[in-house]
Amino acid sequence: MEVNNPSAIVYLVDDEFAVRDSLxxxxxxxxxxxxxxxxxxxxxxxxxxxxxxxxxLDVRMSSMSGLELQEELSKxxxxxxxxxxxxxADISDSAKAFRAGAVDFLEKPFDDEILLNRIEEAIxxxxxIEEQLIKKxxxxxxxxxxxxxxxxxxxxxxxxxxxxxxxAVLNISNRTIDVHRAHIMEKMQAANLAELMMMAxxxxxxxxxxxxxx
Amino acid sequence: xxxxxTERIIVMGKQTSDNKDIEMLRKKVETLLNEHGNDIRKKATxxxxxSGTDISRLSSADIQNLLFExxxxxxxxxxxxxxxxxxxxxxxxxxxxxxxxxxxSPVGYLTLNKEGIIQKINVAATHLLGNSKEKLxxxxxxxxxxxxxxDNYNSxxxxxxxxxxxxTLIIKLNSINTKSTHLNCQGxxxxxxxxxxxxxxxxxxxxxxxxxxxxxxxxxxxxxxTINDITERKQVQETILCLNEKLENKxxxxxxxxxxxxxNLKKKIEExxxxxxxxxxxEAKLNSIFNASIEGIITINTSGNIVxxxxxxxxxxxxxxxxxxxYSINKLIPLSLRQKNRHYLKGYLQxxxxxxxxxxxxxxxxxxxxxxxxxxxxxAEFSIDGTSYFxxxxxxxxxxxxxxxxxxxxxxxxxxxxxxxxxxxxASGIAHExxxxxxxxxxxxxxxxxxxxxxxxxPKQISEILFKTHQQALxxxxxxxxxxxxxxSKKIYRTTADINTLIHDAISLCAAEFxxxxxxxxxxxxxxxxxxxxxxxQIEQIIINLIKNSIDAxxxxxxxxxxxxxIQTRLNNDNDIEIRIKDNGPGIDEAQQQKILTPFYTTKxxxxxxxxxxxxxxxxxxDGVLHFNSKPGKGTTFYFTLPTRRKSNGS
Numbered sequence: 001m002e003v004n005n006p007s008a009i010v011y012l013v014d015d016e017f018a019v020r021d022s023l024x025x026x027x028x029x030x031x032x033x034x035x036x037x038x039x040x041x042x043x044x045x046x047x048x049x050x051x052x053x054x055x056x057l058d059v060r061m062s063s064m065s066g067l068e069l070q071e072e073l074s075k076x077x078x079x080x081x082x083x084x085x086x087x088x089a090d091i092s093d094s095a096k097a098f099r100a101g102a103v104d105f106l107e108k109p110f111d112d113e114i115l116l117n118r119i120e121e122a123i124x125x126x127x128x129i130e131e132q133l134i135k136k137x138x139x140x141x142x143x144x145x146x147x148x149x150x151x152x153x154x155x156x157x158x159x160x161x162x163x164x165x166x167x168a169v170l171n172i173s174n175r176t177i178d179v180h181r182a183h184i185m186e187k188m189q190a191a192n193l194a195e196l197m198m199m200a201x202x203x204x205x206x207x208x209x210x211x212x213x214x
Numbered sequence: 215x216x217x218x219x220t221e222r223i224i225v226m227g228k229q230t231s232d233n234k235d236i237e238m239l240r241k242k243v244e245t246l247l248n249e250h251g252n253d254i255r256k257k258a259t260x261x262x263x264x265s266g267t268d269i270s271r272l273s274s275a276d277i278q279n280l281l282f283e284x285x286x287x288x289x290x291x292x293x294x295x296x297x298x299x300x301x302x303x304x305x306x307x308x309x310x311x312x313x314x315x316x317x318x319s320p321v322g323y324l325t326l327n328k329e330g331i332i333q334k335i336n337v338a339a340t341h342l343l344g345n346s347k348e349k350l351x352x353x354x355x356x357x358x359x360x361x362x363x364x365d366n367y368n369s370x371x372x373x374x375x376x377x378x379x380x381x382t383l384i385i386k387l388n389s390i391n392t393k394s395t396h397l398n399c400q401g402x403x404x405x406x407x408x409x410x411x412x413x414x415x416x417x418x419x420x421x422x423x424x425x426x427x428x429x430x431x432x433x434x435x436x437x438x439x440t441i442n443d444i445t446e447r448k449q450v451q452e453t454i455l456c457l458n459e460k461l462e463n464k465x466x467x468x469x470x471x472x473x474x475x476x477x478n479l480k481k482k483i484e485e486x487x488x489x490x491x492x493x494x495x496x497e498a499k500l501n502s503i504f505n506a507s508i509e510g511i512i513t514i515n516t517s518g519n520i521v522x523x524x525x526x527x528x529x530x531x532x533x534x535x536x537x538x539x540x541y542s543i544n545k546l547i548p549l550s551l552r553q554k555n556r557h558y559l560k561g562y563l564q565x566x567x568x569x570x571x572x573x574x575x576x577x578x579x580x581x582x583x584x585x586x587x588x589x590x591x592x593x594a595e596f597s598i599d600g601t602s603y604f605x606x607x608x609x610x611x612x613x614x615x616x617x618x619x620x621x622x623x624x625x626x627x628x629x630x631x632x633x634x635x636x637x638x639x640x641a642s643g644i645a646h647e648x649x650x651x652x653x654x655x656x657x658x659x660x661x662x663x664x665x666x667x668x669x670x671x672x673p674k675q676i677s678e679i680l681f682k683t684h685q686q687a688l689x690x691x692x693x694x695x696x697x698x699x700x701x702x703s704k705k706i707y708r709t710t711a712d713i714n715t716l717i718h719d720a721i722s723l724c725a726a727e728f729x730x731x732x733x734x735x736x737x738x739x740x741x742x743x744x745x746x747x748x749x750x751x752q753i754e755q756i757i758i759n760l761i762k763n764s765i766d767a768x769x770x771x772x773x774x775x776x777x778x779x780x781i782q783t784r785l786n787n788d789n790d791i792e793i794r795i796k797d798n799g800p801g802i803d804e805a806q807q808q809k810i811l812t813p814f815y816t817t818k819x820x821x822x823x824x825x826x827x828x829x830x831x832x833x834x835x836x837d838g839v840l841h842f843n844s845k846p847g848k849g850t851t852f853y854f855t856l857p858t859r860r861k862s863n864g865s
Contacts, residue, residue: 015729016650018686022657025679029664060646060730085653087646087726108653112660
């Protein structure tokens, strides 16, 4: 069976052997690779984020529950998309899971088509996230090359300050602002102001602009 | 000068010398004078000279007359003299006689002068005074008197000296002549008087003095005493006194002894009266107990014949007392159990009764109408005058039996109802448990479909998956089956079971409770335990109840705490199976510990408060006990026992 992103891996964490075994077979029958783990810790120890993938996670497990693992992953900034499966849908559990960015919350036993669709979506999402992450890292890298003054100017520009206004705030001349602005555009490899604004938003400079001003 | 009379007579005789008569007279006078001595002559001469008569002046006639007179007088004198002589003779004879009498008299005579010196004494007196006459005369009588009587004697004598009257005195003499009479108390030893001890055993002589005082011819005061030996009389008197005294003492002693024993007797009578009263009171009490007792009291002799029954026996068996007393105990025993042979009955009774004294036996009795009645029987033995009796106390337990049966039914019903409740509480968990195999089944089958639809389906792989699917279906079915068993069975029956299997079955119903609550379940089951004979469902119910309580307790612990629940089985020291359910939860505080086993007490907002009390009742219905230990902050262990199959068969 042909699948997109064949290198992607479906991670499965469920402490119930039969569920683990049957799900593995089911997913493998669609041509996906599966790595299953009995416990959250096993998963944490073996997860490789180099490859795209998704995580099918049982909500109720004895040592660390699915929700706890989700929390732990967030702490470790592991953004693998999670599909929760649960013996019975507990509204508070599912709400919590969704708030924390879960792809879906499926109740056992589940329609295999829905699960498989969600797996594909999740893998796609993981790939996108990974791409965005790479992009963000590039922008961050470029940002790191800016001087302190340039960062200050950038912060004011993305906060919709005009050159004149920015010059007044920083107590420098309009001309100097212009020079900084040209340097910023060049270092950030931005074609125009809109692109620069986008980059700034991705790196959350807009919100944290005030910090840069300091 | 006047010559003395004798000279005068001589002179006169000379003057009438021729007169023969004168001569004769003169001779006679001389004789008289000789006889009477010169004193009388001198006195006469003197008296004549004093009379003043001068014979020389007298006439012859006068002289003749005078002579005649004189001659007459002479003759008279001679006659008087003869008379006097005769009298003298008589006197000396009587004097001798007196002397003899004086000396031979058994009465002692004594004559004392006023100084108390013995002047005269007769033989009897010398004997009494124990000395010879010669030694006694001239001795003071006082010296012979014992000192104790001397004062009496002195005053006795004094009386004579002042007013000489007749008086009597009894005194004790120091008898030197010790021929004393030991009459005393000898021979009266019966009175407890021995010779040595007796005061009156002495050798003293008692005399009675009777005296009179007079003046002797010399006009001296003299005291004449008669003394009588009254020793014997006195001693007899004193002996009598002594005996009387002793007798009196004896009587006094005996009287006091009598009084004392009388008092004792009175006391004893009082005591007897009191104990009699007590006995009566006790008898009355016992009688009232005997008759008011709701338990039948039957007394039989060793032959098995009924001696007495109380009112309750009539109620229990339907016989009147008259229909029972004197009859064999067989009358109250069901036909099948009767001992026909009288001799055998006796032996059987002895062993049966003695064996069961002090115990309560469940036996069967037979009423008058032939119906049987379940009884609790306890037996006591007693004997009166060597005859043994047995008292059986019987209680009609048919009501209790019925009650017990009803209680059991109630308990079973209640257990069932609470089981339904328990199942309700566990429903979602069980649903989850069923969901797992169902999920697996769905996955397996879809995987199979996918493989079959794919290129080169591998039949071996597919059959493996189908086998797993089958297993999961069975598993789901098992859970449903157990659940149905758990709630369905209203009919209670006991079977032989392995406790560890029961525990696993119970756990399968509540397995879903552990995971979501992060409870680690630990089995510490002893293998190869003896079987128990129980109602499986009820035992599972107990286990689930206790596990659920532990889970509820563990849930209150903070998330990060390690929550542990251990189930242990073992054979305890009494050879009972002991099941322990132990958690490391918060424990039960002491105030709650008192109440948690009582019905309707709960600490849970959604609890009924029936779980533990039902569990306890169920354990007890299985002849076990349910206990718990709890330390606040450390955890709680509930444990219960079940008799092993062997043991429960034995009882």
